[in-house]
Amino acid sequence: MRLNPITKLVWMFGVFILSFILSNIISLLLLLISIIFMWFLVKVSVRELVVYLKSLTVLAIFIFLMHVLFPRGYSLFTFQWEGLQLGILMVLRLLVIILSFALVATTTSINDIATCLAKVKLPYEIVFAFTLAFNLIPSFKNDLDNLICAQKARGGRIDRGKFRDRLRAYASLITPLIINGLRKAQQIRVAMESRAFGAFNTRTYISTSEFTRRDYVISIMIMTIVITIMIFKSILI
Secondary structure, eight states, X not given: OOOOHHHHHHHHHHHHHHHHHOOOHHHHHHHHHHHHHHHHHXXXXXXXXXXXXXXXHHHHHHHHXXXXXXXXXXXXXXXXXXXXXXXXXXXXXXXXXHHHHHHHHHHSOHHHHHHHHHHTTOOHHHHHHHHHHHHHHHHHHHHHHHHHHHHHHXXXXXXXXXXXXXXXXXXXXXXXXXXXXXXXXXXHHHHHHHTTTTSOSOOOOSOOOOOOHHHHHHHHHHHHHHHHHHHTHHHHO
């Protein structure tokens, strides 16, 4: 079942809202389980899910320890049950938000999302900036990987030694990354000017995705569920 990208965005933002509305561990855990179930339902590779979970491990542990070791309203390193609960809640919210966003990004082309956003009368300058930002993320990742490989080829111990030494080694990569980013920005500016970007009010697109009756039904169901939970929040949690 192929859904319109707008429907997927409605689901994603609905999950975002629920993650902040729900303040009960069980409720957030059920929401997280439903998202993981969606990963299997759309037949996304389990390896991709594992990669996202591994990348979030350090951040999740840091957030959890911050709330456990530094509870709000108490002295430092004082264990409190409230701090433990809040730490678990924040970790679950992090997982819910990142995994729902990753699911939409994995199953939907950024260009398809941009086309649908433009069709709902969103200014295409904003749509272009949104698309460009997402397309530049893997580009900067590749630049960083190339710089790390270049440092290792020169005998640089960028991933070894003490934490302070590794931090200094990675800090030395900031300047070439910024320079590469400025070069890319210059190239994009020239390409946009050569194609007369912004000269016409109407745009044409290679591929289009129609908003079907199924998309209307699913979007309305999602919004109804979110609004219902918002109204009966005190009862549900």
